[in-house]
Structure formats: structure tokens, C-alpha cells
Amino acid sequence: MLLLGIDLGTSSIKVSVVEAATQMCIASAQYPDKESGIISHNLGWAEQKPEMWWEHVQQAILKVHSIGNYNPADIAAIGIAYQMHGMVVVDREKNVLRDAIIWCDSRAVEIGASAFDAIGHQQCLMHLLNSPGNFTASKLAWVKQFEPQVFDRVDKVMLPGDYIAMKLTGEITTSISALSEGIFYDFLRDSLSDDVMNHYGFNTDLIPSINPVFSKHGELTVEIASKLSLKKGIPVTYKAGDQPNNALSLNVLNPGEVAATAGTSGVIYGVTDQLNYDHKSRINPFAHVNYMPHEKRLGWLLCINGxxxxxxxxxxxxxxxxxxxxxxxxxxxxxxxxxxxxxxxxxxxxxxxxxxxxxxxxxxxxxxxxxxxxxxxxxxxxxxxxxxxxxxxxxxxxxxxxxxxxxxxxxxxxxxxxxxxxxxxxxxPVELYHNDGSVGAALGAGIGAGIFSTPNEAFANLRPMKIIEPxxxxxxxxxxxxxxxxxxxxxxxxxxxxxxx
Structure with a gap:
């Protein structure tokens, strides 16, 4: 039984096929070979075309098939990891209404700062664990303020991984983890944030159906299955932001465990079971992939863009x-x-x-x-x-x-x-592992599909390749x-x- 993982990065798409029985990657491909660009119409702006992501995802899947060392019909589930904090908006026909405003875009800083003041610093920190800042909700507020003709047509707002899942399945879902990274989630009430939605004047209908991270987010449509040489009905059973997913891929799930990456941006991501916050929102807690209202697991995210x-x-x-x-x-x-x-x-x-x-x-x-x-x-x-x-x-x-x-x-x-x-x-000390986000997404799909009974089972064979001591x-x-x-x-x-x- 095989699992397919998709990692939607800023520079490229990476896909991997993993054998569930051994948790070993048997094929990987990246597309395109040259790093994708970022559209910057003004200083501090950063956008990419969601349609480009989707084309590159398809090409990457076809490229990994071309390796020829597995049968695509044996793929049982799909997982998606994606660049965090982006914003994709679609109309009722699921058409993209504008280019995605991505994670490193700075245009909504002042909007988020005003919301922080208006809602109240302590109220935000106690409930959101963050300032509204420059995250997805504030980016959507920017569209509402400066592109009202676009906002009036918005049916759903999504994170980048939600968009790719929609293209695969035709269904639009999200998760608590995704909502928290967009600063839409109230941790004290464990619900959509009334403070944010009311302050920005957002209707709750803008938010997709909320599913657990490890669950069915739709099934591969007949048309897309045929185009990608896959079986129809394969479920998408996992979606997570790239940093929670990187932590998962390193089996970083419990309080005190810490992961790091240094790609386009750099991140240190530490897991806690406490609803704590930094008073200046310089580092940001979000719901981890295994967050449950009855069992809190949050990831403290330190991000360096450059x-x-x-x-x-x-x-x-x-x-x-x-x-x-x-x-x-x-x-x-x-x-x-x-x-x-x-x-x-x-x-x-x-x-x-x-x-x-x-x-x-x-x-x-x-x-x-x-x-x-x-x-x-x-x-x-x-x-x-x-x-x-x-x-x-x-x-x-x-x-x-x-x-x-x-x-x-x-x-x-x-x-x-x-x-x-x-x-x-x-x-x-640093422990180095042979792993990447696409492999983590594939194993996450195995957890979501019930192929692995627990995350620990999915990473039973994970061993460090090297340990570097200071x-x-x-x-x-x-x-x-x-x-x-x-x-x-x-x-x-x-x-x-x-x-x-």
C-alpha cells in the first residue's frame, strides 16, 4: 500500500510516494527545476498564482509516476503540506478571484496592528494567543478595504493547502490548525473567533467546513484521477502547514520537543501543552497537527523570513x-x-x-x-x-x-x-534526519486514513542520521x-x- 505526499513550497512543489509497510520513500520528484518566482507589485508585497501551484502539483505527480518503480493504482491516500499564512479566495464556482497573498507579504501589518488595538491587546493575546498581525485574516481585511469589488464576490477564503485539496477533490474544507495560523481561532472558547470576525466584518459563511487535520477532506474526482493516472476516489486525509508538517515528519508531537527548518524562510518550532503567548507576538503559537480541545498541543513558531x-x-x-x-x-x-x-x-x-x-x-x-x-x-x-x-x-x-x-x-x-x-x-545539539515535507505529508495521510493507528506507528522507523553537539x-x-x-x-x-x- 502506497501513500502520496504533496509539499507546496514557495519555490517549487515536491511530491513523494511512501510505502506504508516500511515508511520508506520509494520515489520523489520536484517541479519545476527552476525556483518559482514571487510577484511583488509594490514594496513589501508578495503574491503567487494559485493556478501556477496547481499546474506544478500536476506536473510533479506525473513526473514521480514517470520514475516507474511503483504502480500508481496502489496509492491509497493523499496528504498535503503547504506554505503557511497565505490567502486564496474563490467565488461560488470555485474560481480564483485574485493572486494569492503569500506568507511573506507585509501589506496588512497596519491593518493587523489596528485590529490589535481595537479588539484589545489582552483580549487578543488571551483568546487568539497572538496579535492579528500580518496573518491571513488581516490579508483578507486588506482585500475588503482596498479591493471591495473582489471581496464582494468571495465565497470562501482558504489557506494554500485547502486550495490544492479543492482542486483534487472539488470539496473545500479547513481545520483548527489552519484557522489558528490564519488568526481566525479562539483558543479559550475553542471556536471561530467572534472578535476577529466581527471586527473585520466577515460573515462566517466565508469559512469552509472545519475537519480534523487527520480526516477525509474529500475524494479524488474522476476527471482529476484520469488526468493524473490515479484511482478515482482516493481520499485526501491530511492537510497541514509546512512547519507543523515538518514537526510531524520529525515525530515532534509532544511538549518540549522541537523542530527546525532553514529553507526560503527559517523556523524553530517547539511543542507545548500550555495556552501561552509572547506579549509582543514576536513568536507565535498555533494549533499543532494533533491539537484537540480536550488535549492541547500547540506549536510555538519562531519564523525568520530571510x-x-x-x-x-x-x-x-x-x-x-x-x-x-x-x-x-x-x-x-x-x-x-x-x-x-x-x-x-x-x-x-x-x-x-x-x-x-x-x-x-x-x-x-x-x-x-x-x-x-x-x-x-x-x-x-x-x-x-x-x-x-x-x-x-x-x-x-x-x-x-x-x-x-x-x-x-x-x-x-x-x-x-x-x-x-x-x-x-x-x-x-542538532539531530539531522533524512526526511522532507512531502514524506511527512504522505505519512500524515496514512495516519488520517487509519493505515497507522497512531503517529508513533507512522514514524516507528525514524532514526537520526547524525547528531551534532556544540x-x-x-x-x-x-x-x-x-x-x-x-x-x-x-x-x-x-x-x-x-x-x-
């Missing part, structure tokens, strides 16, 4: 002809601290850990007689690791103290330099303190600039 995207920009701008491996070899020749060069990697929209400021990316202390491309390569990866440390210190101040961090061997965690900087800057390299401490001083100076300047506007 991680892998910063690394890619530096490579493509300075040395587009080299590979990431070559880039890492050059960076490794430079000592810890990059000979005083520092990079602030905050150029991908409003950063929550910086109170939703759009700081921009910065390269500091360039010495024209000393520094080379290799220095910038190293300083970029160190800057990302230092941004993680800055955010992790916020998590620690809120009671989250990880003893170990689990991560998949992918993206920046493929770089030994980055791993060394991450582990030694944060002074927390050392006592004081050079990282010195480099981090310099980096933090530069960040604080830049924050003071930016805050004064905002006040003067």
Missing part, C-alpha cells in the same frame, strides 16, 4: 556560476566571525521577531582591502544562524528551552558551515555580540524613521 532566500540572493548576485557546494567550500576558508564582516538577513518582508518591522538586509563593516566574496558567503550563513539565536532567546524568555533540535538534512542544513554556526551559536568556540559568541549590536543600532534607526513618517 534565511535560504538570503543565501540564494548572495550566491546569484555575486557568483551565479558556482554551486552551493562550491560556495560553502569557499566560505569554509574564512575564519569564524568573517573577519568582522556581518550580514543582517532581514530582506524578505516584515519580520515578526523584529515587531513586524521591514528592516531590509544589510552588509556591515566591509573592508575593501580584506573582504572577498568568500567572506560575504560565510557572513551570510553566520548571519542566519545569529538571527536564529536572536529568536531562540525570545523563545527561551517565554519558557521554551530545547535540549535538542531536530532538523531534516535539507536546504541550509546541508551546509556544514551553517550547522556549525547554528549549533555553536545556540549551544543546542563545542566551546568563543569566537561565535564574539561574532554574535557584534552582530546583535549592529542589529540593535539598525532597529533604533528604523523605529525612529517610522515615528517620523
Amino acid at each position: 534565511t535560504g532566500i538570503m543565501n540564494r540572493w548572495i550566491k546569484d548576485t555575486l557568483s551565479p556560476e558556482i554551486t552551493y557546494s562550491q560556495m560553502n567550500l569557499l566560505a569554509n576558508e574564512i575564519p569564524v566571525g568573517s573577519d568582522g564582516l556581518s550580514v543582517l538577513p532581514f530582506g524578505n518582508g516584515a519580520e515578526r521577531i523584529l515587531n513586524n518591522l521591514q528592516l531590509g538586509a544589510h552588509i556591515h563593516n566591509v573592508d575593501l582591502n580584506k573582504h572577498s566574496n568568500a567572506h560575504i558567503f560565510r557572513a551570510t550563513q553566520e548571519g542566519v544562524a545569529f538571527a536564529f539565536r536572536y529568536g531562540l532567546d525570545i523563545m527561551r524568555s517565554n519558557g521554551m528551552h530545547p535540549n535538542v533540535i531536530k532538523a531534516g538534512s535539507a536546504n541550509l542544513f546541508l551546509s556544514e558551515l551553517f550547522i556549525d554556526a547554528f549549533v555553536n551559536t545556540n549551544q543546542v 563545542g566551546n568556540d568563543s569566537a561565535y559568541d564574539a561574532a554574535y555580540l557584534l552582530w546583535k549590536e549592529l542589529l540593535n543600532n539598525q532597529l533604533i534607526y528604523k523605529e525612529q524613521e517610522v515615528l517620523c513618517q
Whole structure:
């Protein structure tokens, strides 16, 4: 029996086919080969076409079939992981009404801040565990305010994974986990938030049917099954945001367990059973995949928008002809601290850990007689690791103290330099695993379909491929303190600039 997992990323779609009996991935494919772009009509805006996602999902599924080492008719269930906090709106005929406003779009920051003030800071934090911020509900409010002709035609608002499930099955559903990441959910009442819906003037009919994460979200239609060489009626039995899904794929489900990723954005995600919140909403608790009203499981999410995207920009701008491996070899020749060069990697929209400021990316202390491309390569990866440390210190101040961090061997965690900087800057061991989001989504589908009786059964064969322990390299401490001083100076300047506007 086989399971199909779809991971809808910002850059591409990855799909995997997993054998349920062994939990082993037997085939994977990614589409497109070149990273998908982001549409940015104005500063701080970020959009993608949902129709592009759907075309790429189809192409990725057909591509994995072409490998030819399994029978597509043996696929029994489908799971979907997706980029979080996006917004897709459709009319009654399920037609997309505008491009999706995605996770790193910053246009709704002021709308969310006004809602925070109007509803009341304590009311929001007690019930939503967050400020309305720049999340999906505030993005929909932006559409209502600035594109009323679009809003008037909206029948349903969805997260990106809800849209892909709709295209596969013709049905529109969501979950508590999805609603919480969109800041539509009241945790104290365990219901849709009256505060948010009333403040923004949203009708509850805009919200799709609410199903458990692990449950049937529709069945593959005859037309789509034929087009994708799959059996009709295959159920979609799992949908989750990419970070809760990454945690699931690493078997991070219980209080105190922590996962991390460093793709386009970077995340540390720690599980708790407490309805806690950060008073400044710099880190954000959402309902985890296994959240139940009678058994709370929330994921504290520390997000840094500019991680892998910063690394890619530096490579493509300075040395587009080299590979990431070559880039890492050059960076490794430079000592810890990059000979005083520092990079602030905050150029991908409003950063929550910086109170939703759009700081921009910065390269500091360039010495024209000393520094080379290799220095910038190293300083970029160190800057990302230092941004993680800055955010992790916020998590620690809120009671989250990880003893170990689990991560998949992918993206920046493929770089030994980055791993060394991450582990030694944060002074927390890292366990690396052969896994990815599409495999996690496939195993999630197996849980939702009842093929596995428990999540632990789905991950019974999961073992770390490598464990990296921190050392006592004081050079990282010195480099981090310099980096933090530069960040604080830049924050003071930016805050004064905002006040003067």
C-alpha cells in the first residue's frame, strides 16, 4: 500500500510516494527545476498564482509516476503540506478571484496592528494567543478595504493547502490548525473567533467546513484521477502547514520537543501543552497537527523570513556560476566571525521577531582591502544562524528551552558551515534526519486514513542520521555580540524613521 505526499513550497512543489509497510520513500520528484518566482507589485508585497501551484502539483505527480518503480493504482491516500499564512479566495464556482497573498507579504501589518488595538491587546493575546498581525485574516481585511469589488464576490477564503485539496477533490474544507495560523481561532472558547470576525466584518459563511487535520477532506474526482493516472476516489486525509508538517515528519508531537527548518524562510518550532503567548507576538503559537480541545498541543513558531532566500540572493548576485557546494567550500576558508564582516538577513518582508518591522538586509563593516566574496558567503550563513539565536532567546524568555533540535538534512542544513554556526551559536545539539515535507505529508495521510493507528506507528522507523553537539568556540559568541549590536543600532534607526513618517 502506497501513500502520496504533496509539499507546496514557495519555490517549487515536491511530491513523494511512501510505502506504508516500511515508511520508506520509494520515489520523489520536484517541479519545476527552476525556483518559482514571487510577484511583488509594490514594496513589501508578495503574491503567487494559485493556478501556477496547481499546474506544478500536476506536473510533479506525473513526473514521480514517470520514475516507474511503483504502480500508481496502489496509492491509497493523499496528504498535503503547504506554505503557511497565505490567502486564496474563490467565488461560488470555485474560481480564483485574485493572486494569492503569500506568507511573506507585509501589506496588512497596519491593518493587523489596528485590529490589535481595537479588539484589545489582552483580549487578543488571551483568546487568539497572538496579535492579528500580518496573518491571513488581516490579508483578507486588506482585500475588503482596498479591493471591495473582489471581496464582494468571495465565497470562501482558504489557506494554500485547502486550495490544492479543492482542486483534487472539488470539496473545500479547513481545520483548527489552519484557522489558528490564519488568526481566525479562539483558543479559550475553542471556536471561530467572534472578535476577529466581527471586527473585520466577515460573515462566517466565508469559512469552509472545519475537519480534523487527520480526516477525509474529500475524494479524488474522476476527471482529476484520469488526468493524473490515479484511482478515482482516493481520499485526501491530511492537510497541514509546512512547519507543523515538518514537526510531524520529525515525530515532534509532544511538549518540549522541537523542530527546525532553514529553507526560503527559517523556523524553530517547539511543542507545548500550555495556552501561552509572547506579549509582543514576536513568536507565535498555533494549533499543532494533533491539537484537540480536550488535549492541547500547540506549536510555538519562531519564523525568520530571510534565511535560504538570503543565501540564494548572495550566491546569484555575486557568483551565479558556482554551486552551493562550491560556495560553502569557499566560505569554509574564512575564519569564524568573517573577519568582522556581518550580514543582517532581514530582506524578505516584515519580520515578526523584529515587531513586524521591514528592516531590509544589510552588509556591515566591509573592508575593501580584506573582504572577498568568500567572506560575504560565510557572513551570510553566520548571519542566519545569529538571527536564529536572536529568536531562540525570545523563545527561551517565554519558557521554551530545547535540549535538542531536530532538523531534516535539507536546504541550509546541508551546509556544514551553517550547522556549525547554528549549533555553536545556540549551544543546542542538532539531530539531522533524512526526511522532507512531502514524506511527512504522505505519512500524515496514512495516519488520517487509519493505515497507522497512531503517529508513533507512522514514524516507528525514524532514526537520526547524525547528531551534532556544540563545542566551546568563543569566537561565535564574539561574532554574535557584534552582530546583535549592529542589529540593535539598525532597529533604533528604523523605529525612529517610522515615528517620523
